[in-house]
Amino acid sequence: MTMKSSTRQVDGVTIVDLSGRITLGEGSVVLRETVRDLLSKGQKKILLNLGDVNYIDSSGIGELVSAFTTAKNQGGELKLLNLTKKVHDLLQITKLYTVFDVKDDEAAAVKSFTK
Amino acid sequence: MRDLQANSQFARLTHAGQHYGPDVTVASEAKADSGTVHSMSADRVSYTLDSTLETVNNAEETAGRMAAEAGFDDEEIMKISMAVREAAVNAVLHGNAYDPGKKVTLAFERTLHDLVIVIRDQGKGLDASKIPDPLAPDNLLKTSGRGIFLMRSFMDVVEIHPSQTGTELRMIKHVHGNPADSKEAPQ
Numbered sequence: 001m002t003m004k005s006s007t008r009q010v011d012g013v014t015i016v017d018l019s020g021r022i023t024l025g026e027g028s029v030v031l032r033e034t035v036r037d038l039l040s041k042g043q044k045k046i047l048l049n050l051g052d053v054n055y056i057d058s059s060g061i062g063e064l065v066s067a068f069t070t071a072k073n074q075g076g077e078l079k080l081l082n083l084t085k086k087v088h089d090l091l092q093i094t095k096l097y098t099v100f101d102v103k104d105d106e107a108a109a110v111k112s113f114t115k
Numbered sequence: 116m117r118d119l120q121a122n123s124q125f126a127r128l129t130h131a132g133q134h135y136g137p138d139v140t141v142a143s144e145a146k147a148d149s150g151t152v153h154s155m156s157a158d159r160v161s162y163t164l165d166s167t168l169e170t171v172n173n174a175e176e177t178a179g180r181m182a183a184e185a186g187f188d189d190e191e192i193m194k195i196s197m198a199v200r201e202a203a204v205n206a207v208l209h210g211n212a213y214d215p216g217k218k219v220t221l222a223f224e225r226t227l228h229d230l231v232i233v234i235r236d237q238g239k240g241l242d243a244s245k246i247p248d249p250l251a252p253d254n255l256l257k258t259s260g261r262g263i264f265l266m267r268s269f270m271d272v273v274e275i276h277p278s279q280t281g282t283e284l285r286m287i288k289h290v291h292g293n294p295a296d297s298k299e300a301p302q
Contacts (some may be wrong), residue, residue: 025168057200058265064259069256077151086193093268094261095250 002100003027004055005034013045013110014038015081017034022060031060035067044076045113051082051105056090068100090113161222166211174221175200176271183224185290194269195230195288201262201286202234210236210282232286233300240277
């Protein structure tokens, strides 16, 4: 299953709804280009909804890290929402769970961004 | 496209319109012993694959099927298939560097107690000692370097054997309480 991405705006925060697999190749490219496109448009409050991401490999993890640092370096914020158990476990064993700002409630996540 | 189609024991490979049979197959032996049918004692199959992204996906899917046939549960199947995916990425991307003249060989062996997986590339040889610890604070935000770590996290044994003609990566997952065996037992 390839990855799909769609965006919506909620109170100044861009929520990116992702579904499928974030893996080497297409999935990682979709994520990279989506985040790059948002930042270039000045949309720097980004919430990645991973609720329908059922698989991620080391390349996908690297792409999440890249998105996080790219947003941060441009004065933005990138947070993660609704991790599946698989993705949660992967971020735990790679010690990235505490690096990312991970949320499980969309409304609270939106409010958590800097005004 | 997912190309590796399993028969009752192991797979045949069709790839980009071509057909490859397994390089080596030792047929399984089902031995009756006191009315109980035991699983295979030694099965092995190997493939020679192109250095493409498609190979990575195929290797992952085949590993999942092999793991299921060996009786692993869903979580273990996910771990095994992911470890094989990471190993295949290493072979295709870092070892052979997508060189169309270089091949990846992928072998699965099912023994009584283990699923043994060997992936070999034709690259320069991976020096694992030079891979930085991805859990070190200074490396947490690096965008690569987690593949070997994930393999070691998900498999019981991971051995890396580099040479001047390539790298052989051997991974083992122990079979615990094989449910596939019990399903085959006479009622």
